[in-house]
Amino acid sequence: MDTIRFSSKDSKENEFAAVLKKKVNDYFTSNNISMNANIAMVIKTIAMVSIYIVPFILILTIDMNLWWGLLLAVIMGIGVAGVGMGVMHDACHGSYSKKKWVNDLLGGSLYLLGSNVLNWKIQHNVLHHTYTNLTGLDEDIDAKGPIRLSGGTPLKKYHRFQFLYAFFFYGAMTILKLINDFTNLYRYNKEGLVKRMKGDVNKEFVRMSLRKAVYLTVIFGLPLWLTDFSFIQILCGFFIMHWVASMILSFIFQMAHVVEGAEQPQAKEASETNWFVHQLKTTSDFARNNRWLSWYVGGLNFQIEHHLFQNICHIHYRKLSFIVEETALEYGIKYNLKPSFRKALSSHVKMLRHYGVSQS
Numbered sequence: 629m630d631t632i633r634f635s636s637k638d639s640k641e642n643e644f645a646a647v648l649k650k651k652v653n654d655y656f657t658s659n660n661i662s663m664n665a666n667i668a669m670v671i672k673t674i675a676m677v678s679i680y681i682v683p684f685i686l687i688l689t690i691d692m693n694l695w696w697g698l699l700l701a702v703i704m705g706i707g708v709a710g711v712g713m714g715v716m717h718d719a720c721h722g723s724y725s726k727k728k729w730v731n732d733l734l735g736g737s738l739y740l741l742g743s744n745v746l747n748w749k750i751q752h753n754v755l756h757h758t759y760t761n762l763t764g765l766d767e768d769i770d771a772k773g774p775i776r777l778s779g780g781t782p783l784k785k786y787h788r789f790q791f792l793y794a795f796f797f798y799g800a801m802t803i804l805k806l807i808n809d810f811t812n813l814y815r816y817n818k819e820g821l822v823k824r825m826k827g828d829v830n831k832e833f834v835r836m837s838l839r840k841a842v843y844l845t846v847i848f849g850l851p852l853w854l855t856d857f858s859f860i861q862i863l864c865g866f867f868i869m870h871w872v873a874s875m876i877l878s879f880i881f882q883m884a885h886v887v888e889g890a891e892q893p894q895a896k897e898a899s900e901t902n903w904f905v906h907q908l909k910t911t912s913d914f915a916r917n918n919r920w921l922s923w924y925v926g927g928l929n930f931q932i933e934h935h936l937f938q939n940i941c942h943i944h945y946r947k948l949s950f951i952v953e954e955t956a957l958e959y960g961i962k963y964n965l966k967p968s969f970r971k972a973l974s975s976h977v978k979m980l981r982h983y984g985v986s987q988s
Contacts, residue, residue: 632759632895636902644959645904651951652937656944663940665724672923673734676714680707680740687865688854694861701865705872708802711737712877714926714942720749723941741802741873742843744809744836750821751812757938761885761892761910768885769892773797775980777886779988791980798878799871809836879973884931886983887912887975889964907935908956912964914972916949921969929972932963 636642656663665673683700686692692700718724719734738745751767759765763780771781775794813836816822817829851862884890891909898906911932915921922929927942930949934942953963966972 632899634903641902641905645902648955665941669943673715676710701869702872705869708741708873709876717926718941721938723939739839743805746827747809747812750816776983787984790984791977799874801874801878802870880925880928883972883976886979911935914966915969
């Protein structure tokens with residue numbers, strides 16, 4: 629695949645990156661704290677996994693009517709998103725623990741959600757984090773079915789209504805991954821990305837097939853065996869769970885990169901920018917003071933800090949955000965912060981409308 633190399637000749641940009649890295653390192657050194665998880669993160673991990681697993685156990689062990697079952701499916705969806713954002717995400721970045729086996733174990737929670745770790749690491753860690761908001765390189769802003777998220781993708785007449793229908797299609801993300809993981813792995817292998825991650829594509833196809841078979845057997849087989857729900861009812865609960873999880877995940881990620889002020893530069897322009905500066909130009913924080921939201925979404929409302937320091941556990945992002953903002957302003961670099969969840973969501977909807985009618 630075609631790639632670019634970030635290299636800035638602007639001494640001010642390069643100085644900003646060096647100063648910011650030093651300030652962040654000094655913060656951890658002077659406070660004598662680890663960049664990885666603490667006891668609060670461990671408690672959170674247990675809570676998130678429980679929100680997903682406990683409702684499923686209740687469905688399997690307690691006689692209940694369909695409406696109670698569907699309510700628990702909604703709660704499972706909230707748990708699925710919570711595990712993805714607050715546990716798996718840090719672990720797959722290697723920031724949960726200094727110990728690789730801990731990161732591998734908790735990163736494997738993605739298998740509990742029906743998806744695949746290697747695919748996720750290629751799409752997210754390699755493509756999205758390296759080439760943030762660059763059309764054709766960052767898959768997060770590629771066209772999502774009938775949704776246009778970038779000025780670099782073709783504009784269709786139906787896109788003018790995407791600010792309305794996007795809410796529905798965002799809910800299909802995790803369901804589609806159950807199937808798309810296979811085609812994406814094939815494509816990543818052709819582009820040399822599987823080899824780059826030191827993976828064996830044939831073994832990965834086999835392992836992925838087995839994991840997905842086990843996931844579907846458990847999520848469908850156990851309710852069929854242990855409850856009185858019909859297959860159609862279980863299928864409805866399955867889709868509700870995934871739709872809820874996908875809606876949450878989609879909006880949280882989109883509100884960091886497809887909002888007002890988050891640039892989508894051309895590849896040549898980006899290649900002449902310091903990578904740290906590029907991340908600030910293409911990323912946004914939101915709802916900094918909403919502690920509950922930050923807890924649930926795994927600090928992903930602090931995407932600027934996450935993109936700059938993905939090796940640091942998200943529990944530190946709020947405090948780092950003040951360091952990043954202060955340093956950025958010192959060097960005349962814009963720090964894109966939306967004050968609330970509502971403002972960020974509104975900004976995303978505005979960009980959906982923009983990309984629905986504008987060529988760029």
